Amino acid sequence: MPYPFQEIESKWQARWDETCAFRAVPGGGPKFYLLEMFPYPSGRIHMGHVRNYTIGDVAARFKRAQGFSVLHPMGFDAFGQPAENAAIKQGVDPEAWTLRCIDWMRKELKRMGLSYDWDREVVTCLPDYYRWNQWIFLKMFERGLATQAAAPVNWCSGCETTLANEEVIDGACWRCKQPVALRQLKQWFLKITDYAEPLLNDLEKLTHWPQPVRTMQQNWIGRSEGVEIDFRIEGTKETLTVFTTRPDTIFGATYVVAAPEHPLVSKLLAGRPEGEKLRVFAERAARASTQERLAAGEKKEGVFTGLTAVNPVNGEKIPIWAADYVLMGYGTGAIMAVPAHDQRDFLFAQAHGLPVRMVIAPPDLPRRGSGTWTEAYEGEGTQVNSRQFDGLPNSEGKVKIAAWMEAQKMGRRTVQWRLRDWLISRQRYWGTPIPMIHCGACGVVPVPAEQLPVVLPEKAPITGEGGSPLAKVEPFVRAACPKCKQPARRETDTMATFFDSSWYFLRYCSPKAVDGPFDPKEAAFWMPVDQYIGGIEHAILHLLYSRFFTKFLKDLGLLKIEEPFDRLLTQGMVLKAGEVMSKSRGNVVDPDSVIAAYGADTLRLFILFAAPPEDSLEWNDSGIEGISRFLNRVWGLLEKLPDPKAPAADPAADAELLKLTHRTIKRVTGDLESFKFNTAIAALMELRNGQEKLLPGASGQAARESVERTVRMLGPLAPHLSEELWERLEHSGGLTRVPWPKADPALTAESEVTLVLQVNGKVRSRLTVPAGADPKQVERQALADPAVQKWLEGKKPKKVIQVPGRLINLVV
RNA sequence: GGGCGGAUGGCGGAACUGGUAAACGCGCGGGAUUUAGGAUCCCGUCCCGAAAGGGUUGGAGGUUCGACUCCUCUUCCGCCCACCA
Numbered sequence: 043m044p045y046p047f048q049e050i051e052s053k054w055q056a057r058w059d060e061t062c063a064f065r066a067v068p069g070g071g072p073k074f075y076l077l078e079m080f081p082y083p084s085g086r087i088h089m090g091h092v093r094n095y096t097i098g099d100v101a102a103r104f105k106r107a108q109g110f111s112v113l114h115p116m117g118f119d120a121f122g123q124p125a126e127n128a129a130i131k132q133g134v135d136p137e138a139w140t141l142r143c144i145d146w147m148r149k150e151l152k153r154m155g156l157s158y159d160w161d162r163e164v165v166t167c168l169p170d171y172y173r174w175n176q177w178i179f180l181k182m183f184e185r186g187l188a189t190q191a192a193a194p195v196n197w198c199s200g201c202e203t204t205l206a207n208e209e210v211i212d213g214a215c216w217r218c219k220q221p222v223a224l225r226q227l228k229q230w231f232l233k234i235t236d237y238a239e240p241l242l243n244d245l246e247k248l249t250h251w252p253q254p255v256r257t258m259q260q261n262w263i264g265r266s267e268g269v270e271i272d273f274r275i276e277g278t279k280e281t282l283t284v285f286t287t288r289p290d291t292i293f294g295a296t297y298v299v300a301a302p303e304h305p306l307v308s309k310l311l312a313g314r315p316e317g318e319k320l321r322v323f324a325e326r327a328a329r330a331s332t333q334e335r336l337a338a339g340e341k342k343e344g345v346f347t348g349l350t351a352v353n354p355v356n357g358e359k360i361p362i363w364a365a366d367y368v369l370m371g372y373g374t375g376a377i378m379a380v381p382a383h384d385q386r387d388f389l390f391a392q393a394h395g396l397p398v399r400m401v402i403a404p405p406d407l408p409r410r411g412s413g414t415w416t417e418a419y420e421g422e423g424t425q426v427n428s429r430q431f432d433g434l435p436n437s438e439g440k441v442k443i444a445a446w447m448e449a450q451k452m453g454r455r456t457v458q459w460r461l462r463d464w465l466i467s468r469q470r471y472w473g474t475p476i477p478m479i480h481c482g483a484c485g486v487v488p489v490p491a492e493q494l495p496v497v498l499p500e501k502a503p504i505t506g507e508g509g510s511p512l513a514k515v516e517p518f519v520r521a522a523c524p525k526c527k528q529p530a531r532r533e534t535d536t537m538a539t540f541f542d543s544s545w546y547f548l549r550y551c552s553p554k555a556v557d558g559p560f561d562p563k564e565a566a567f568w569m570p571v572d573q574y575i576g577g578i579e580h581a582i583l584h585l586l587y588s589r590f591f592t593k594f595l596k597d598l599g600l601l602k603i604e605e606p607f608d609r610l611l612t613q614g615m616v617l618k619a620g621e622v623m624s625k626s627r628g629n630v631v632d633p634d635s636v637i638a639a640y641g642a643d644t645l646r647l648f649i650l651f652a653a654p655p656e657d658s659l660e661w662n663d664s665g666i667e668g669i670s671r672f673l674n675r676v677w678g679l680l681e682k683l684p685d686p687k688a689p690a691a692d693p694a695a696d697a698e699l700l701k702l703t704h705r706t707i708k709r710v711t712g713d714l715e716s717f718k719f720n721t722a723i724a725a726l727m728e729l730r731n732g733q734e735k736l737l738p739g740a741s742g743q744a745a746r747e748s749v750e751r752t753v754r755m756l757g758p759l760a761p762h763l764s765e766e767l768w769e770r771l772e773h774s775g776g777l778t779r780v781p782w783p784k785a786d787p788a789l790t791a792e793s794e795v796t797l798v799l800q801v802n803g804k805v806r807s808r809l810t811v812p813a814g815a816d817p818k819q820v821e822r823q824a825l826a827d828p829a830v831q832k833w834l835e836g837k838k839p840k841k842v843i844q845v846p847g848r849l850i851n852l853v854v
Numbered sequence: 855g856g857g858c859g860g861a862u863g864g865c866g867g868a869a870c871u872g873g874u875a876a877a878c879g880c881g882c883g884g885g886a887u888u889u890a891g892g893a894u895c896c897c898g899u900c901c902c903g904a905a906a907g908g909g910u911u912g913g914a915g916g917u918u919c920g921a922c923u924c925c926u927c928u929u930c931c932g933c934c935c936a937c938c939a
Contacts (some may be wrong), residue, residue, distance in 0.1 A: 725877095
């Protein structure tokens with residue numbers, strides 16, 4: 043008979059609800075803000091959620107037991123495409139659909155026994171939240187951080203609408219299967235690039251973040267130092283500026299390449315036959331999807347423009363090409379090509395018969411030969427064919443040539459960033475309306491802050507066809523210009539949902555604030571988030587945007603901190619048979635069915651036990667039996683308790699039981715602090731196994747001490763069962779505020795240690811000595827050991843290595 | 855192509871700072887209990903060998919008294935990014 047988990051779990055969940063057991067209240071201990079990434083309310087929780095929220099919940103309960111005043115909130119990232127797609131496919135109202143999903147998911151989360159302060163719930167699709175999206179947007183606009191620019195979107199001419207990248211399948215629309223084209227559209231951008239420098243530099247402060255995440259962000263921001271060089275275009279007054287990180291190779295430039303869509307080149311070619319050729323090429327390049335570019339591989343397509351550039355360092359005239367391997371979006375949209383020292387340039391030069399000139403001699407030049415190369419040499423070497431710089435190591439040449447060019451006004455040193463501005467416009471219904479008004483006379487005018495929120499209108503025609511739904515809601519679109527009061531039109535784009543999730547952690551500090559997005563005093567108290575937990579897939583975008591918002595809000599004077607998240611744990615994925623669990627693969631294991639069969643405590647423990655949090659987790663149905671057995675054995679502890687006044691039948695058992703108990707406290711405490719839940723659970727299993735043997739001989743007092751401490755340690759992991767046992771052990775008031783047990787150092791100390799005796803690094807014997815025994819004495823005992831003597835074969839050891847408390851190695 | 859990470863029994867995993875490889879659990883084998891099944895409890899379980907002993911952390915080398923752990927090369931797998939000048 044398994045323990046009555048259903049009854050116990052619903053009893054305690056109800057009690058926690060009634061007593062608001064997990065309300066975050068300042069005071070009564072140092073603050074600890076523990077946050078897990080909030081879910082998109084798709085309707086069902088999946089194992090990834092279970093894992094994420096269990097890890098967070100154990101940490102939250104552990105911190106409470108350690109005396110912290112814990113803020114542990116939950117909410118819903120409720121705007122987004124799935125609701126809109128449900129509206130398109132089933133004709134449901136996105137809001138009703140979303141709120142229904144939220145209700146269901148909240149219920150499921152409660153069934154997991156997660157200790158949230160539900161009073162602080164945040165739902166991003168409600169006006170009391172998204173009005174502050176609009177407010178923050180207006181502040182950004184005021185400071186020039188929100189700007190409009192043309193950008194390409196995926197356009198389906200069949201549906202006459204914009205598509206997200208994931209809706210473009212093999213270059214075709216997911217709904218009507220027609221080919222998708224790129225179309226330029228004026229859209230809103232946030233100038234995150236203004237914050238590139240602090241976003242990069244402050245990564246150094248995030249010492250409690252996993253190194254891979256910091257590296258990924260660093261690469262994403264991508265700072266590179268280089269030189270902008272001006273190439274005069276022959277026969278014109280124009281200059282083509284290129285960017286290079288390798289000024290040391292400037293004397294090896296044999297041609298120049300511009301991006302196909304480079305505006306200067308198309309301007310110069312207007313009306314000429316090459317212009318038409320270029321236009322066709324640029325269009326093809328723009329239409330090519332990433333996949334096609336990948337398929338094209340190293341073909342390096344390009345067209346000669348007929349134009350000639352003059353290399354400023356030597357006056358050499360070299361051709362200007364346009365090629366798709368140069369990107370308009372990076373640097374200046376043009377490069378100097380040095381085929382000898384850049385593999386991409388090399389391949390292009392080969393394909394189009396362009397010359398190759400070595401200017402960096404490799405150290406092993408004689409072996410390579412200076413004649414025809416089969417690939418570019420990108421390594422270090424000595425400057426050659428570089429006039430006054432010949433003979434310098436190229437590392438030095440790099441610095442000197444850059445300085446010289448700058449002095450000669452041929453170019454200037456600059457820094458380039460890989461980071462792009464953040465496009466937030468979406469031609470969608472289910473998102474925050476961008477609070478802007480387009481006036482024929484005044485241009486783009488912000489909605490005055492006191493008119494917020496700009497409420498998303500109900501009953502918009504959401505068909506997935508014919509452009510943005512909001513544009514079709516005339517009463518919404520029609521507005522008076524805030525400046526001149528003349529009729530004007532509202533912006534009909536909505537915000538990307540990443541905007542919503544870039545500051546939700548601040549809203550939790552004061553979820554009902556009406557004077558601003560959050561109360562600065564509350565945020566000053568709770569922020570930063572002490573521990574953030576979520577999937578590795580958010581390692582770049584979400585975390586970077588949240589860091590950006592935090593820095594911006596600090597500049598507004600609303601925050602005092604530079605960084606939002608102090609510690610970060612990125613949890614691995616949940617797999618089934620080596621594959622990600624997903625609906626499309628049809629390999630999902632439904633958490634609800636596991637809870638029904640085994641209970642939430644068993645599910646929680648199993649998912650923690652199966653793998654360390656950062657690793658991917660292989661779901662295996664059979665393993666759950668072991669956890670279920672363990673919890674049943676813990677339940678059975680109550681029956682094994684002797685009479686409280688009973689003396690010890692076996693005094694040795696008493697001592698051993700207490701020793702085991704306190705050693706387990708030490709292990710479990712350390713493991714929980716470092717998120718090693720799997721070994722913490724293993725330690726508790728060992729304790730329970732030991733109790734099986736030791737409880738019958740123990741005194742009533744020792745037995746009770748051991749069992750009560752076991753229950754307290756299990757509290758954060760299996761909260762329902764632990765609460766029930768705690769109550770049955772005749773304690774009132776619940777387990778939540780009961781302090782975490784402390785290990786008694788007198789009981790955890792070892793009195794004896796067993797040393798391993800090695801001869802030539804091989805284990806030959808063991809030796810038990812008192813802890814802290816004299817090394818000389820230990821060595822003598824080791825040498826006297828019969829097994830050791832046998833292996834020494836009468837020889838004297840050359841060397842004796844003793845690691846106190848661990849081993850002795852005798853080398854002969 | 856680039857970046858990041860990983861590989862330990864039949865399986866999930868453990869191993870402190872370089873110091874007894876395989877803790878804990880699953881599975882499997884055996885036993886006890888039971889009319890039977892289930893549940894529960896106990897014992898065993900990396901490989902070879904009768905034993906003594908030997909071998910073993912994807913593979914090949916290296917450093918060290920000693921390597922799952924550090925270094926070099928290599929194979930395979932996963933994730934992210936995609937020609938970043």
